[in-house]
Amino acid sequence: MAELRGYKELPIGAVPFRLSTDYKTGDWRALRPVVDHNKCVKCMLCWIYCPDMAVIWDGEKITINYDYCKGCGLCAHECPVKAITMEPEPTE
Amino acid sequence: MTEVVKTPKIPPEKQILMTINGDEAVAYAAKQSLVDVVAAYPITPQTIIVEKFSEFVANGEVHTEFVPVESEHSAMSACVGAAAAGARAFTATAANGLALMWEILYIAASLRLPIVLAVANRALSAPINIHNDHGDAYGMRDSGWIQIFVENVQEAYDTTIQAFKIAEDERVLLPVAVNLDGFFLSHTLENIRMLPDEEVHKFLGGYRKTYPKVKVDYFDEEVPLILNPARPLSFGPLDLYDYYYEHKMHQIEAMKRVPEVVREVNEKWYELTGRKYGDGILVPYGVEDADVVVTVLGSTGGTVRHIVKKLRSRGYKVGTIRIRLFRPFPHKELAELLKGVKVVGVMDRGISFGSYGPSFLDISTALYDLKERPLLVNYVYGLGGRDAQPEMIEKMFMELLEIAKTGEVKEKLRFLGVRE
Numbered sequence: 001m002a003e004l005r006g007y008k009e010l011p012i013g014a015v016p017f018r019l020s021t022d023y024k025t026g027d028w029r030a031l032r033p034v035v036d037h038n039k040c041v042k043c044m045l046c047w048i049y050c051p052d053m054a055v056i057w058d059g060e061k062i063t064i065n066y067d068y069c070k071g072c073g074l075c076a077h078e079c080p081v082k083a084i085t086m087e088p089e090p091t092e
Numbered sequence: 093m094t095e096v097v098k099t100p101k102i103p104p105e106k107q108i109l110m111t112i113n114g115d116e117a118v119a120y121a122a123k124q125s126l127v128d129v130v131a132a133y134p135i136t137p138q139t140i141i142v143e144k145f146s147e148f149v150a151n152g153e154v155h156t157e158f159v160p161v162e163s164e165h166s167a168m169s170a171c172v173g174a175a176a177a178g179a180r181a182f183t184a185t186a187a188n189g190l191a192l193m194w195e196i197l198y199i200a201a202s203l204r205l206p207i208v209l210a211v212a213n214r215a216l217s218a219p220i221n222i223h224n225d226h227g228d229a230y231g232m233r234d235s236g237w238i239q240i241f242v243e244n245v246q247e248a249y250d251t252t253i254q255a256f257k258i259a260e261d262e263r264v265l266l267p268v269a270v271n272l273d274g275f276f277l278s279h280t281l282e283n284i285r286m287l288p289d290e291e292v293h294k295f296l297g298g299y300r301k302t303y304p305k306v307k308v309d310y311f312d313e314e315v316p317l318i319l320n321p322a323r324p325l326s327f328g329p330l331d332l333y334d335y336y337y338e339h340k341m342h343q344i345e346a347m348k349r350v351p352e353v354v355r356e357v358n359e360k361w362y363e364l365t366g367r368k369y370g371d372g373i374l375v376p377y378g379v380e381d382a383d384v385v386v387t388v389l390g391s392t393g394g395t396v397r398h399i400v401k402k403l404r405s406r407g408y409k410v411g412t413i414r415i416r417l418f419r420p421f422p423h424k425e426l427a428e429l430l431k432g433v434k435v436v437g438v439m440d441r442g443i444s445f446g447s448y449g450p451s452f453l454d455i456s457t458a459l460y461d462l463k464e465r466p467l468l469v470n471y472v473y474g475l476g477g478r479d480a481q482p483e484m485i486e487k488m489f490m491e492l493l494e495i496a497k498t499g500e501v502k503e504k505l506r507f508l509g510v511r512e
Contacts, residue, residue: 011306014204014329020329
């Protein structure tokens, strides 16, 4: 994390000085969704259900934005063809 | 105490004489204050405020967006949204309603939203009771709101208008709760003087339209502290141990600047109307040479002053201080006034169970650093609307005078007017 600022350098009103997109909430994740593109039928239910808009559609296939995916597992639960599985985060 | 001394800009004869109760006075004040949004839920003894205000809306006398919400939690939430969008927002509540607002009170204060809330002080349940004490206001003590207690209907009117001026001052930007005693003030008719509408508009600088500016990394220039899709800001999103404490420091610093603004507004109001309430913070009477001083909040202030006058006419050296500004608490100012006093009686219309009355705790703190500390007695009184009779107050003074003579406090926490 960048150097922490003192209160005199912060905007008042509990307003963050950075854009909310700068907060990478993906590091809260314990399990990560992994997509098997051989099974995926591109129904887009995962894209609809994802509460963090972390399922990305590029026009051809879905990918997961691991910067913001919190690993809730909704996509895997809703996938009608079980193309998404929740796997433990790799530990370093 | 209402002091009317010098010639005001608007002389009394140019002011509008009205016979109204405290709730109506607050409603008229809010109307004249060009409030953009009122979100409220009815609760006795506050109901008349929003009832009256909804009449103004129905009659087309105000431009205000009136939101009849489903609870007080929603009332304060709607005010938070409105104020963050730049509106002047107002609501009113009491007791259990205020308790239901509790969560959002903290949010309003920490987002630095200048909301004005009228609290017609009422006892909290159980048992259910609709009458006056200060338990509800004491409950919101630590929420970050400015809390002002008024003594009469005139002051309720004056203070509601002043509250917007104080809240919106760039040095402050904090919500203000105007406390008027339930029934004793909310439902009691008094003759009061109101300003013509345009004078209130001028006093407040018209509609709320200027906002403080803040600097964020993603805009080159400072931007107004307001919800605006063209200049987006997030209000109060997640802070963990990294920044929460720093954001609390903003509130702590803002509170320090409140007393000077309250004093200034009190003085400006005096020049305009000829009315002022002490220095806006404390209203002392007969304190200079007093051996015994009683502190009090709210409408009981008048009764205590009446007894002080009576006892002084008999030669007793007694005085009183009405605490008008309860949060931020005027520790230094009180210590200055109480220096050299032998005994201080602290009246609290409420108690922190297992401790003392909340104002007693602050006054003890205020006096601790004095070289010669006065003796202190806490008098809890008037819970659930129990009347604060003059005889009871006189007896309390006689007890305090006796303590001044003997130098001995037998009971530090006393309960006035309760049956055993």
